[in-house]
Amino acid sequence: MDCSVVTSSEYYWILHLICIVSFPIYAVAIVALFRTKSTYFETYKNFLIWHTSTNFISEVYNSWFLLPVVHLPYPLLRFTGIMTQFGFSGLFQFYTINALIHQTAYSIVEMFMFRFKASLFNFKFTYFYTFLRINIYVFRITLLLFIGVNISTYSYALDQQVISKRDLLFNYPEAPPVISCDSVVVAAPYRDPITMFNLGVWLIVVFVAVTTTSSTSIYLWKYLRDNEHRSPAVMRMHKILLITLFVQTVIHGIMLGGPNVLFLYTAFFGARQKVMANIAFCCLTTHGLVSTIAMMILTKPIKIAILQIFRFPTFQHSINVVRYSASNKN
Numbered sequence: 001m002d003c004s005v006v007t008s009s010e011y012y013w014i015l016h017l018i019c020i021v022s023f024p025i026y027a028v029a030i031v032a033l034f035r036t037k038s039t040y041f042e043t044y045k046n047f048l049i050w051h052t053s054t055n056f057i058s059e060v061y062n063s064w065f066l067l068p069v070v071h072l073p074y075p076l077l078r079f080t081g082i083m084t085q086f087g088f089s090g091l092f093q094f095y096t097i098n099a100l101i102h103q104t105a106y107s108i109v110e111m112f113m114f115r116f117k118a119s120l121f122n123f124k125f126t127y128f129y130t131f132l133r134i135n136i137y138v139f140r141i142t143l144l145l146f147i148g149v150n151i152s153t154y155s156y157a158l159d160q161q162v163i164s165k166r167d168l169l170f171n172y173p174e175a176p177p178v179i180s181c182d183s184v185v186v187a188a189p190y191r192d193p194i195t196m197f198n199l200g201v202w203l204i205v206v207f208v209a210v211t212t213t214s215s216t217s218i219y220l221w222k223y224l225r226d227n228e229h230r231s232p233a234v235m236r237m238h239k240i241l242l243i244t245l246f247v248q249t250v251i252h253g254i255m256l257g258g259p260n261v262l263f264l265y266t267a268f269f270g271a272r273q274k275v276m277a278n279i280a281f282c283c284l285t286t287h288g289l290v291s292t293i294a295m296m297i298l299t300k301p302i303k304i305a306i307l308q309i310f311r312f313p314t315f316q317h318s319i320n321v322v323r324y325s326a327s328n329k330n
Helices: 010-035 041-066 090-119 127-152 154-171 193-226 232-269 274-298 300-310 313-329
Strands: 068-070 076-079 184-186
Touching (some): 041 274, 041 300, 076 090, 154 184, 154 193, 274 300
16 A cells, blocks of 8 residues: 555646755745845844745655645545655644744744834833733744654553554544555544643644734834824834735735634534645645745835846846935945
8 A cells, every 4th residue: 555645646747846846935935034134124034034944845845755645534644745655644743833823923923923012112111022022932832742752652542543543543444544554643632642732732822923023013003093193104114014914924824824713613523525635735835935925026125136146237226325315425
């Protein structure tokens, strides 16, 4: 029995093609971030480099190394990519993709915290800053527990997976025999304590990420509305910031939060829509690409750096004029 066999190749070709097309986009974005020179942007671009690199690694890993498939209505994932060819267990692969998802969510939370602090001069004296700090500490502690518990209980969790697969085949004798493969991970939250723990961590990660991003966007929108008396330049800068935050919130909410909620629901209650599962995996894989494109379009210092990389003559002339005018004023 070939545990990496697939019934349909269209899904994989879509993931492979998107990954190949996205590589130059990620490369341009990261080069532009390193080339960006701005006193205000210097710290924030480190967050963006971290986030963009994590997105690219996750996309390559999911598209080539994991290639997960579902066998609905059975609560399991089967991995068919390079990691399976090298003999890695489904449980190990599940842990690694979870770690990348959590890492991505954590980088988003840290970025939103930075944008909040950069938008308010007296941010330390607001209750909302305390709320964000609590969220970040909860996130950090949760991630440390995720790493520590899963490393220390790995052998026990493997034994639990063997029992879960046996029970699943007993309860569903019509299930495909690939369920017994080592590349399969079974969700048994009501019987397996390790599965329950990891699903609990997943719930916390999703909840903290969603509440942090959405509440920060709402808070800054209200702050802008209540301070309309400020100078037009400051108001324009804050409006651009809000547009960027809103777009990133929508992208991550739909393409990252949506699939995670769907996976959690399936683990606890089951599902039958395989097409929806494949769409969710595609969204989870490509959300970083969409987020990176939005960042390149909406973030002015990055957009300027990209135009300079490709050396558009008209744009380069306007940059030189601005620099010449600034030097004459000094």
